[in-house]
Amino acid sequence: MDALRAEGIEKVYAEGDAEVRAVDGASITLKAGEVTLIMGPSGSGKTTLLFLLGGLLRPTRGHVWVNGDDLAALSERKLPRVRIRNFGFVFQDFNLLANLTARENVQVPMELARVPTAMAADRAGKLLTRLELGSRLDFLPEKLSGGEKQRVSIARALANRPRVLLADEPTANLDSKLGKEVAELLRRAASRTGAAVLMVSHDARIVDAADRLLLMEDGRLQAMT
Amino acid sequence: MVSIAARNLLHDRTRVAVSAGGVGFAIMLILILAGTYDGFYRQAGLFTENSGADLFVGQAGVVDTLHSFSILPLNLTDDLAGVPGVERVCAIISRTVELHVGDSDHPKAILVGYNESHGTAGPWRILEGERLPGPGEIVVDQIMARKNGLSLGSDVRIGGRGFRVAGISAETNMFIMQYAFVRYGEIEGLVLPPATATYFLVKVSPGADADRVQALINERFPGVQAFTLDEITTNNRNVISGLFLPILLTLYTIGFMIGITVIGLTVYTATMERSKEYGVLKAIGSGNGTLARIVLTQAVLMAMLGLLAGLAITAATASLIGYAVPEMYLYFTPFQIAFVFVAALGMSALATTLPLRRLARIDPASIFRRG
Numbered sequence: 177m178d179a180l181r182a183e184g185i186e187k188v189y190a191e192g193d194a195e196v197r198a199v200d201g202a203s204i205t206l207k208a209g210e211v212t213l214i215m216g217p218s219g220s221g222k223t224t225l226l227f228l229l230g231g232l233l234r235p236t237r238g239h240v241w242v243n244g245d246d247l248a249a250l251s252e253r254k255l256p257r258v259r260i261r262n263f264g265f266v267f268q269d270f271n272l273l274a275n276l277t278a279r280e281n282v283q284v285p286m287e288l289a290r291v292p293t294a295m296a297a298d299r300a301g302k303l304l305t306r307l308e309l310g311s312r313l314d315f316l317p318e319k320l321s322g323g324e325k326q327r328v329s330i331a332r333a334l335a336n337r338p339r340v341l342l343a344d345e346p347t348a349n350l351d352s353k354l355g356k357e358v359a360e361l362l363r364r365a366a367s368r369t370g371a372a373v374l375m376v377s378h379d380a381r382i383v384d385a386a387d388r389l390l391l392m393e394d395g396r397l398q399a400m401t
Numbered sequence: 402m403v404s405i406a407a408r409n410l411l412h413d414r415t416r417v418a419v420s421a422g423g424v425g426f427a428i429m430l431i432l433i434l435a436g437t438y439d440g441f442y443r444q445a446g447l448f449t450e451n452s453g454a455d456l457f458v459g460q461a462g463v464v465d466t467l468h469s470f471s472i473l474p475l476n477l478t479d480d481l482a483g484v485p486g487v488e489r490v491c492a493i494i495s496r497t498v499e500l501h502v503g504d505s506d507h508p509k510a511i512l513v514g515y516n517e518s519h520g521t522a523g524p525w526r527i528l529e530g531e532r533l534p535g536p537g538e539i540v541v542d543q544i545m546a547r548k549n550g551l552s553l554g555s556d557v558r559i560g561g562r563g564f565r566v567a568g569i570s571a572e573t574n575m576f577i578m579q580y581a582f583v584r585y586g587e588i589e590g591l592v593l594p595p596a597t598a599t600y601f602l603v604k605v606s607p608g609a610d611a612d613r614v615q616a617l618i619n620e621r622f623p624g625v626q627a628f629t630l631d632e633i634t635t636n637n638r639n640v641i642s643g644l645f646l647p648i649l650l651t652l653y654t655i656g657f658m659i660g661i662t663v664i665g666l667t668v669y670t671a672t673m674e675r676s677k678e679y680g681v682l683k684a685i686g687s688g689n690g691t692l693a694r695i696v697l698t699q700a701v702l703m704a705m706l707g708l709l710a711g712l713a714i715t716a717a718t719a720s721l722i723g724y725a726v727p728e729m730y731l732y733f734t735p736f737q738i739a740f741v742f743v744a745a746l747g748m749s750a751l752a753t754t755l756p757l758r759r760l761a762r763i764d765p766a767s768i769f770r771r772g
Binding site for chain 1: 405408409412675677678681682683684685686687688691765766768
């Protein structure tokens with residue numbers, strides 16, 4: 177089943193008189209339960225593509241369909257609601273809310289989706305326990321290791337059972353062992369929850385976790401395997 | 402909702418304490434000003450309200466008893482008593498005089514000479530001694546007594562005549578001066594020419610219409626003007642409003658602006674130092690409305706902490722003022738507390754303007770590294 181489908185998306189920036197084509201006619205379909213890895217050099221447009229697929233940027237041309245909605249056509253007011261219902265985000269540098277505990281960080285997206293606080297707290301606790309953070313529920317991020325922070329970040333991304341989980345360089349700030357563990361965690365999350373996982377990364381050590389490998393170069397997307 | 406607002410705000414407790422103090426001082430400024438104004442406003446009407454009269458009669462053109470001066474012939478007493486509906490008439494003298502206490506102190510007082518047999522115009526609340534001074538006696542206000550070391554039995558002199566303090570009254574402070582009370586006959590010819598009075602206090606007969614009696618007096622005696630108790634009290638209080646309100650509004654505005662600035666700076670700093678986190682919230686699906694609620698909650702929390710600090714600082718300041726400047730009468734009411742509560746909420750709302758504009762401009766994509 178298709179979790180996300182993008183067709184002919186382009187993102188063109190003006191730089192003075194010149195046009196910069198950050199993403200040039202990319203089309204991609206993300207299937208439920210599948211892990212896709214996009215690799216490519218810096219400046220190739222892979223993060224811009226991630227923004228476009230996640231509704232964080234509006235394409236200059238093309239369409240991105242998720243759950244029946246075309247993100248390119250949605251109003252700014254409706255986009256946050258569509259994001260909270262359909263997407264989970266994992267960031268390179270975790271981006272946990274510093275003054276909230278691990279559990280509360282995972283609660284936040286659920287509460288934004290109007291899940292009652294008690295239920296959200298319970299679900300957050302279970303999710304973190306499944307990710308082997310049961311003893312760290314009430315720790316602030318500053319008390320967690322890098323790997324633990326990324327696991328909290330993954331739990332937060334999975335909190336609303338998203339159709340699509342977008343991960344931007346999820347292993348960049350982790351050592352090799354932890355990087356592989358996090359990639360494997362995302363792989364298992366895709367299998368268990370049925371979410372389509374899209375990772376963009378330079379990290380060649382995590383290709384084993386991907387079902388599909390794509391290359392982004394000069395704004396163009398092409399299959400590698 | 403997990404309290405992101407409170408957590409972010411209270412993260413730096415020193416900053417919150419300093420800010421609460423700043424807002425507290427702004428609230429204190431507003432409350433002390435309001436208390437001073439209401440105190441003056443209340444005091445301005447106490448004498449007339451407690452006079453026991455139904456009508457005040459003074460010289461035509463004199464509309465209040467505070468900064469106008471009336472002088473009328475004493476024989477008007479009988480003429481006024483002859484007006485249908487008048488039960489009795491009491492002539493009083495009310496003048497600002499110097500009291501001579503000891504050899505060097507000459508405090509000013511509003512001296513009221515009244516006829517004790519009519520039961521009008523005397524002190525209405527006595528703390529010590531007699532309510533009705535006898536021959537050669539005077540009742541002085543408690544603040545006057547405290548400031549000048551007067552007690553029952555002390556001697557004061559007015560225009561060369563000696564009086565013995567027979568009573569100490571309360572609620573008879575009027576800004577920087579205080580009321581003192583003697584018998585009319587004791588100062589007739591001493592502070593005004595003989596056979597004259599400042600005002601006539603008229604008591605109407607049971608069942609008589611005070612407005613009708615007032616109209617009759619104004620009609621029959623062209624040189625005088627009669628006021629109902631409400632009118633003269635309102636006129637006195639309008640003197641205070643006219644004098645103080647423009648100054649007060651200016652100072653209220655300054656206090657309000659200080660409050661807005663302190664809350665605004667605190668919330669702005671708390672917002673900006675977490676701007677990346679607000680970007681994260683936007684990225685994961687929070688709308689600008691949710692972020693606005695977080696910032697507004699911070700501002701309201703800050704204002705409420707400031708309000709609590711302000712109430713505490715005001716209580717301490719009022720107590721200090723009561724001790725050091727007793728004639729500065731502060732009168733606090735629930736309305737004032739409600740007013741500063743609303744003012745604090747108003748400060749919060751205005752203080753969020755800048756942080757909200759900045760939040761609205763945060764691009765959720767900016768929290769990802771560029772690739």
